[in-house]
Structure formats: structure tokens, C-alpha cells
Amino acid sequence: MARSISEIKKEMTAAFIKQRAVIENYGLDTRKTFDQQFSAVSIESVLFYVFAFAVWTVEVLFDKHSAEVDARIEQLEPHTLRWYVNKVKAFMYGRKLVEDADYYDTSGMNQTDIDALRVVKYAVATEDSTVVYIKVAGQKNGQPCLLPDSQFKALRSYVNTIKDAGVSVVLRNEAADLIQINLVVYYDPTLMNSRGELADGTSPVRDVVQNVITNLPFNGMYRNTDLLAAIKEIPAVVVVDIDSTSGGIRAKARTAPDYSQVVGYNRPYSGYYEVNALNVNYKEYKAVEQ
Structure with missing residues (x-):
């Protein structure tokens, strides 16, 4: 990264005033800087x-x-999963590719216009048995969402145009996986009431659960331990556990017929989750049994 002009000048002048001939001819004070004497x-x-x-x-x-060379290398890097992800995110709805090329002519467009047409905000690619699977999603209110049919059809046509010959690519555009969460929370009665509310009326357990689920990276792994650890950080919570008697934690893809028990961890089929049900059984923590 280029240094500033002042940084370069400072290094040059510092070396200059250290020269014995310069000190003698100019009568310099070695305790002072260049700017203090010139x-x-x-x-x-x-x-x-x-x-x-x-x-x-x-x-x-x-x-x-260097930036141009890096960009050229990136463009000449086919057959990698990262290449497919970058190309999918570069898709511009309503625009045509440059003829016989795999990119768009964006001359005359500002970055805001370009970003508005790039409707794929999330993408991740995996490979299995010579097939490349790409999960995609749009964005709504800062969260992943299903791409409309018109956009998805255009994306599929775009991918068929730019993909490597002989490579099978399967695009996955799914609504959020549904997750049901049942917990038991033992709370400090001096800080929280039986409804899970603090003195200011907020419900921190519900807020934390929602934050953990919505802040997972796209296609990120959900882990029961991460959720429980986040809830345990709430000062009013003494003990938290999965309430297996009420169903525990279950998840399913929208197209799946039934929920499956989440044992340890789960990766969403669509790439992201929506909390479909959250039930918390609040119990007062008693340090001394009466």
C-alpha cells in the first residue's frame, strides 16, 4: 500500500540530516528534526x-x-467453488452479458445502480460427485430471503451461460428452514419474573435466541451449545437447558414433511433459518430447597 507524501518526505529528510557532511556544512543540531531547522x-x-x-x-x-493483476487472476480462475460464488453474486437482473463474455458492461453505471441489480446477496457453493451445488438467497430487511421466480429463472439462465462446459451446476433457492426451540430457564427472581421479563419489560431470552439464529452466517452451522452459552450470558439466567420433554430443538427444510430432532448441530438446507416456534419454560431458581 502506497505511503503518504508526508511519510515519504519524513523518511527522506530524516536520513538526509543524519549525514556527517550535511551536519557540518549546514551547522545542524543533531537533536532537532529537519522541519525544525529548515x-x-x-x-x-x-x-x-x-x-x-x-x-x-x-x-x-x-x-x-497489483490490483489489476489480482483481478485478472481472479477472472482466469475457473473450476473453483469460489469462482462460481463470485460469478453468481455478480449476476445482474435485467442486464445482458457482453457478447461472447461472462461479464457485464457497467460503464456509465454508479455503484448504487450496480448493487441494486445484483439481487443475489448470499451464495455458497459445494461439490459432491462432480456436481456443483450453489445455495443462493436475496436480502430483505438485512436478512436472507427467497429470490422471486423471475429473478431465479434469469439467474439459472445466466449460470448455464457462464459455467464451464461439462460441469453440472444445481442452484438451490429455498425459503428459510424452520426451527422450533423449546427451553427450560431457571432464573434469578431478583432480576427476572416468571414471564421472563426484566424490570424494564424486555424479554432477554427471546431476544438472544432470535439474535443467535438470525446472525448465523449464510449456510452456517447451528449448534445447541452456542445457543445455550449465549443465553447463559444473561445475568438473570442461572441455568438453561433444552426442554426435551416439550420437543427439544427441531428443524426442517420447507419442503420436508416432518421436523427432525437437532442433536448437537444442524446445517440449514436453504442456508438460513426462521424461528417457527419458541417456547420457554421459566422456573425460579432456588439455591436452598424449602
Whole structure:
């Protein structure tokens, strides 16, 4: 990354005033800096600025060249899962690809316009038995969502155009997996009431559950231990556990007929979850049995 002009000039002048000949000829004080002994409009200061500007220009050009080389390498990197993910995210709904190419002509478009047409906000690719599977999702209110049929059909046509010959690609555009959560929480009665509410009326357990589920990375793994650990961080919660007598924690893809018990962990078929039911059995924690 290019240094600033002032940084370059400072390094040059610092080396300059350390030279014995310079110290003797200028009568410099070795305890002082260049700026303390030379005026900003002196010929020496002006010359060092010009030299620093030239060096800065070269460094900026090298940075741009490096970025261009990286971009070229990225474009010439087929047959990788990352390449497919980047290409899917680069899809622009309502635009045509450059003829005989796998990219769009975005000249005359600003970044806001480009981002608005790039409807695929989430994507992840995996491979199994020579088939590339790509989960995709749009975005609504900052969360993943199902792509409309029109957008998904256009995306599928785009992928068939840009994919490598002979490679089978399966796109997956699904509504959020449903998850049902049943918990038992032993609370501190001095901080929380039997409805799970604090003195300010908030329900922290429900808030934490929602945050854990919605903040999972796209296609991220849900873990029971992570959820319980997050709830245990609430000061009013003394003990928290999965309420297996009420069904425990269960999840299912929208197209699946039945829920499956989540034992330990689960990865969403669609790539993300929606909390379909949250039941918390609040019990007062008694340190001493009466």
C-alpha cells in the first residue's frame, strides 16, 4: 500500500540530516528534526517534497498494477467453488452479458445502480460427485430471503451461460428452514419474573435466541451449545437447558414433511433459518430447597 507524501518526505529528510557532511556544512543540531531547522519554503524542503511526490506516484501506480493483476487472476480462475460464488453474486437482473463474455458492461453505471441489480446477496457453493451445488438467497430487511421466480429463472439462465462446459451446476433457492426451540430457564427472581421479563419489560431470552439464529452466517452451522452459552450470558439466567420433554430443538427444510430432532448441530438446507416456534419454560431458581 502506497505511503503518504508526508511519510515519504519524513523518511527522506530524516536520513538526509543524519549525514556527517550535511551536519557540518549546514551547522545542524543533531537533536532537532529537519522541519525544525529548515523552512517549509526553503529550496531543500521544496526539493524533498518533489522527490517524495515522485516516489508516491510510483507506489500508487504499483498498487493499481497489483490490483489489476489480482483481478485478472481472479477472472482466469475457473473450476473453483469460489469462482462460481463470485460469478453468481455478480449476476445482474435485467442486464445482458457482453457478447461472447461472462461479464457485464457497467460503464456509465454508479455503484448504487450496480448493487441494486445484483439481487443475489448470499451464495455458497459445494461439490459432491462432480456436481456443483450453489445455495443462493436475496436480502430483505438485512436478512436472507427467497429470490422471486423471475429473478431465479434469469439467474439459472445466466449460470448455464457462464459455467464451464461439462460441469453440472444445481442452484438451490429455498425459503428459510424452520426451527422450533423449546427451553427450560431457571432464573434469578431478583432480576427476572416468571414471564421472563426484566424490570424494564424486555424479554432477554427471546431476544438472544432470535439474535443467535438470525446472525448465523449464510449456510452456517447451528449448534445447541452456542445457543445455550449465549443465553447463559444473561445475568438473570442461572441455568438453561433444552426442554426435551416439550420437543427439544427441531428443524426442517420447507419442503420436508416432518421436523427432525437437532442433536448437537444442524446445517440449514436453504442456508438460513426462521424461528417457527419458541417456547420457554421459566422456573425460579432456588439455591436452598424449602
